[in-house]
Amino acid sequence: MTMHPTAVLVRRPGHLTGEDEGLAALLAAYHLQTEAEKGLPAKDAAQLPARYRAEIQDPQTAFAGATVCLALDGGVAMGCVVVTAPAGGRAEIKRLWTDPAHRGRGMASALVHEALSHCAANGVTTVRLSVWHWRTAAIALYERLGFRVTDSWDAREGLICMERSGQPGPGTPTHRVRRSPDRP
Template structure:
């Protein structure tokens, strides 16, 4: 078992690898799992909607204005989180994912805390996110970290929108 102290959280671009090694695999796992949870399972990345395949194929281009935090165990990416560029004084957290083999070690909490630090350094007033209502564990994590449910800005059903002041 990996000691939680052996996990490093790095930002890309900035502190992390020059190329987001492993990010595409993490994004693929995230999107494949989400599709399955929505009752729309696909056999592989090629079956995902275009917008998700583009993220997986070229995260550098898709997230050019965002900051990606990676959780690394040695040289292996085991978790990720994307923080969008600020709009109207808010940033948005997206794509929080931890490799299932590394769950239960505080990686997701560390990634969210790193996102909050980045947001504070960027001068934003709030961070928001949306999460599928069936992801009770993620909702509980966000609540522990100070996020509260807010009015939805997303028209998709079954999304819970949350926000936290920085």
Template sequence: MTDHRGVSIVRWPEPGPLAGGGPETLLAAYHLRTQAEKGEGVAGVDDLPERYRAEVLDPRAAFLDDVVLLALSGDTAVGCLVLTAPVDGRAELKRLWTDPDHRGLGVASGLVGAALAHAEQGGVGVVRLSVWKWRADAIALYGRLGFTVSESWDEREQLVCMERVM
């Protein structure tokens, strides 16, 4: 789909094996880090809440109707993002994660850009997302990419809801 500074953005499942694992590895890192940031750290994937554990153990089933994008450096997955299937002209970005060793290289913005292009091609009118308020770098990235803070649709405290009209 996209090549950004030696990193390719592809729609998963990508044919062929990926070094270091595919979305499972990235989703595990995302969920374990998020639980720790929420003060609910767990020892491993088996201790994650069921809905998150299911994503890690079987992303193909968890995101069956959604678009999963991977950022690849060679044959190594270094970032991921999920764009949910549209409902009433809206889609949602979820699970944006970049391997810490590849941050600052445009991986996250490449993933979001590819997701927005896919949403636009699919006739999506609004793309929305929620992000934990302590993730200031992510909030700033989303702002640079045209997202604005919106009224919350999620009852969990400390979430910032944002959207972008396409």
């Protein structure tokens, strides 16, 4: 695997300035692909369910209180992950997505590692996520990073729920990570 320098920019709520457009494009691709995999293909983002269109149209509002990490290469958004605000010692990873044309470069691992580091720094003891059962590559990544299948908290058929300790562990990225200046 060839590693290329990638910057993971962490943006707190309200700080998604110049990256909004790149994040919106990643979210649109994520939701379009997910709906197609569920057998509900949409021709474009305008045909997606309202809750997904809201994320694409206004990520700052949709992810108010959350932390967004973007993987950038040459200033172009190539991947994203959203971490919910900690509540009761828990946080949830949502919307992990890497542009398919740029997979295999370690960006997803770096994004999850950044999310886990953020969680640990904010006192999170348990990090959880849900993933569709057909996303076997994502499940394998999560397992390599220490996530284990747990009892479901989401009744949607086909979702696998996973969790792990919020403390740093497996998954240290093998390439440089530069953090944005607004990261505490």
